[in-house]
Amino acid sequence: MDADAQKKASGEAAAQLVESGMVVGLGTGSTAAWFVKALAARKLDILGVPTSLATANLAESLGIRLGELGPVRSIDLTVDGADEIGPALALIKGGGAALLREKLVWEASKRCVVIADAEKRVAKLGKFPLPIEVVAFGHETTMLRICDALGECDLGIAPRLRVKDGVPVKTDNGNLIYDAACGRIEDPAALAAALKSVTGVVEHGLFLDLADVALVGTADGVVTLEP
Numbered sequence: 015m016d017a018d019a020q021k022k023a024s025g026e027a028a029a030q031l032v033e034s035g036m037v038v039g040l041g042t043g044s045t046a047a048w049f050v051k052a053l054a055a056r057k058l059d060i061l062g063v064p065t066s067l068a069t070a071n072l073a074e075s076l077g078i079r080l081g082e083l084g085p086v087r088s089i090d091l092t093v094d095g096a097d098e099i100g101p102a103l104a105l106i107k108g109g110g111a112a113l114l115r116e117k118l119v120w121e122a123s124k125r126c127v128v129i130a131d132a133e134k135r136v137a138k139l140g141k142f143p144l145p146i147e148v149v150a151f152g153h154e155t156t157m158l159r160i161c162d163a164l165g166e167c168d169l170g171i172a173p174r175l176r177v178k179d180g181v182p183v184k185t186d187n188g189n190l191i192y193d194a195a196c197g198r199i200e201d202p203a204a205l206a207a208a209l210k211s212v213t214g215v216v217e218h219g220l221f222l223d224l225a226d227v228a229l230v231g232t233a234d235g236v237v238t239l240e241p
């Protein structure tokens with residue numbers, strides 16, 4: 015099975031966890047898209063809460079009824095992809111620039127299921143550059159403060175502004191993304207706290223103690239992992 019087939023298998027397995035009547039958080043990215051398609055095919059009576067405009071458009075086009083976090087206070091189950099899955103199901107997310115809405119939806123969920131292909135599993139987080147969402151106002155100054163925070167965690171690196179087609183990527187919230195190529199994150203909790211202390215940082219892509227289970231597509235089928 016190639017990576018895309020593994021993503022599809024994990025998304026389809028997660029769709030089997032959904033029951034009629036549930037409020038379901040809908041993740042963002044290519045793996046989450048497989049989940050949304052498999053969920054729509056089941057034609058259950060559910061309310062979806064999307065984590066991005068892209069996912070909202072996909073789900074709506076497939077006939078899934080949608081609600082918004084806020085009016086919807088509690089979510090039964092959220093299913094979403096990840097860029098890295100480390101020990102204890104600590105994650106890096108935000109490769110698709112949806113980390114803020116994703117984290118808001120995850121934190122409002124009773125149960126969070128991460129879906130991925132086997133390549134996403136790592137012994138230590140950090141090879142995938144850590145996305146950090148910052149407000150646009152004064153972002154160059156915020157970046158310098160982020161460098162200080164990274165330095166406190168023995169990461170002497172400068173994050174790079176995410177650019178696509180020559181222009182800075184804007185999130186669905188109108189913010190910018192800096193990617194920090196950490197290499198190895200020895201203490202994810204300390205790094206998360208250091209980044210959150212920087213004014214101008216809206217959110218970072220470390221998802222710690224949030225995933226309840228991972229369904230990982232492998233060459234031998236879908237494997238279930240617990241923290």
Ligand code: 5RP
Binds near residue numbers: 044
């Ligand atoms: C979006 C995310 C995605 O879940 C993550 O980037 C994985 O994407 P894909 O399933 O396409 O590999 O965090 O912000």
